[in-house]
Amino acid sequence: MFLSWLALLFSILGAVTAVDICSDYPKPDPCLPGGEWDPVLNSCSGYDGRSCFQCYSGQFCKTREDTLTCQLSSTGGNPLVIAQFWLLNSTQEPCSTTLAHYRPAYQNPPGVPLPPLEDAIRKLHAISQNVDTSGRQLIGGFGATMMLHATVAALSEMILKNCTSNCPPVVDVMAQPPYYDNYPYIVGIVQTARWNTSADPTSPYTIEILTYPNNPNGVRRNPLVKNPNHVIRDMVYYWPMYTDIDTTISEPIMIFSSSKHEGLAGTRFGWGLYQDSVLAQNVAQVVNVLTLGLSVDVQLRVLASIQAIIGH
Numbered sequence: 109m110f111l112s113w114l115a116l117l118f119s120i121l122g123a124v125t126a127v128d129i130c131s132d133y134p135k136p137d138p139c140l141p142g143g144e145w146d147p148v149l150n151s152c153s154g155y156d157g158r159s160c161f162q163c164y165s166g167q168f169c170k171t172r173e174d175t176l177t178c179q180l181s182s183t184g185g186n187p188l189v190i191a192q193f194w195l196l197n198s199t200q201e202p203c204s205t206t207l208a209h210y211r212p213a214y215q216n217p218p219g220v221p222l223p224p225l226e227d228a229i230r231k232l233h234a235i236s237q238n239v240d241t242s243g244r245q246l247i248g249g250f251g252a253t254m255m256l257h258a259t260v261a262a263l264s265e266m267i268l269k270n271c272t273s274n275c276p277p278v279v280d281v282m283a284q285p286p287y288y289d290n291y292p293y294i295v296g297i298v299q300t301a302r303w304n305t306s307a308d309p310t311s312p313y314t315i316e317i318l319t320y321p322n323n324p325n326g327v328r329r330n331p332l333v334k335n336p337n338h339v340i341r342d343m344v345y346y347w348p349m350y351t352d353i354d355t356t357i358s359e360p361i362m363i364f365s366s367s368k369h370e371g372l373a374g375t376r377f378g379w380g381l382y383q384d385s386v387l388a389q390n391v392a393q394v395v396n397v398l399t400l401g402l403s404v405d406v407q408l409r410v411l412a413s414i415q416a417i418i419g420h
């Protein structure tokens with residue numbers, strides 16, 4: 109199984125070059141002035157997503173109309189003043205160079221990967237037959253480390269909010285030894301949780317992080333916490349080159365990373381699959397607070413590498 113999968117991987121890698129998501133870039137740009145065509149989202153994005161901000165008009169929104177009453181948003185903003193330089197000045201062919209792949213705006217909605225990347229990740233799971241992603245929301249972040257942190261933060265807060273009487277001040281988070289030595293530190297920076305390896309697994313206020321299969325011994329353990337909604341499965345090694353994939357898994361909370369799958373640890377990308385859509389939204393909010401949106405450059409890199417592996 110292991111050898112044949114590797115052989116397949118390398119024959120695909122030899123035959124396929126990454127798809128250029130910009131090949132359909134329309135010229136002239138239908139979104140000018142004031143906006144720009146977004147080849148990833150297939151829609152216009154611009155100074156306010158569609159057109160100029162209030163009180164500005166004309167070519168590149170340069171004309172200011174002082175006669176109008178303008179409203180200024182005090183809670184948001186996007187640094188787009190320099191955007192046209194990158195979009196229009198690289199030989200006037202916005203998508204023909206690496207620079208033009210640069211996307212100036214923060215990504216919205218937070219935590220939700222670019223549509224082509226999300227499609228590629230779901231396809232990757234389907235081909236690998238390791239996980240059934242249907243009915244699961246996909247949230248991205250800087251590596252499995254950030255996904256674990258965001259998930260512990262969001263889940264522990266939701267568990268405490270659910271509590272009506274005799275509520276503990278924090279939720280206990282445990283893992284069965286031997287466990288990854290970074291877990292206590294990841295949990296340690298969450299206000300609503302504390303690391304406790306002697307936690308009571310039968311308590312409704314205990315979360316278990318289950319590395320599945322375990323690192324470093326590869327053992328597939330059953331969780332001690334019986335409520336599957338309180339078990340965070342760190343499944344970064346559940347891929348065919350690391351373990352026999354004999355079961356397509358569909359648990360409520362599952363975490364993966366490009367580090368282990370594509371071997372691109374330095375790219376820093378991880379994702380979580382969540383059955384509970386409220387939990388998924390809350391995880392995305394934590395990621396958003398920490399990042400102001402996913403790195404578009406990182407996502408384009410991960411997209412290209414997954415495309416090189418799955419072939420489309």
Ligand SMILES: *[C@@H]1O[C@H](CO)[C@@H](O)[C@H](O)[C@H]1NC(C)=O
Pocket residue numbers: 193197198
């Ligand atoms: C565009 O870039 C070139 C260098 O590649 C530079 O010489 C030129 O001044 C730039 N034009 C504008 C309008 O920024």
Ligand SMILES: *[C@@H]1O[C@H](CO)[C@@H](O)[C@H](O)[C@H]1NC(C)=O
Pocket residue numbers: 263266267270337
């Ligand atoms: C909160 O309580 C509801 C109702 O019992 C339950 O369905 C849900 O799973 C609980 N959420 C968490 C995070 O435990």
Ligand SMILES: *[C@@H]1O[C@H](CO)[C@@H](O)[C@H](O)[C@H]1NC(C)=O
Pocket residue numbers: 280302304305306307308
């Ligand atoms: C860990 O949990 C156990 C069981 O609830 C509790 O007795 C113990 O005090 C906790 N330890 C710490 C360090 O919080």
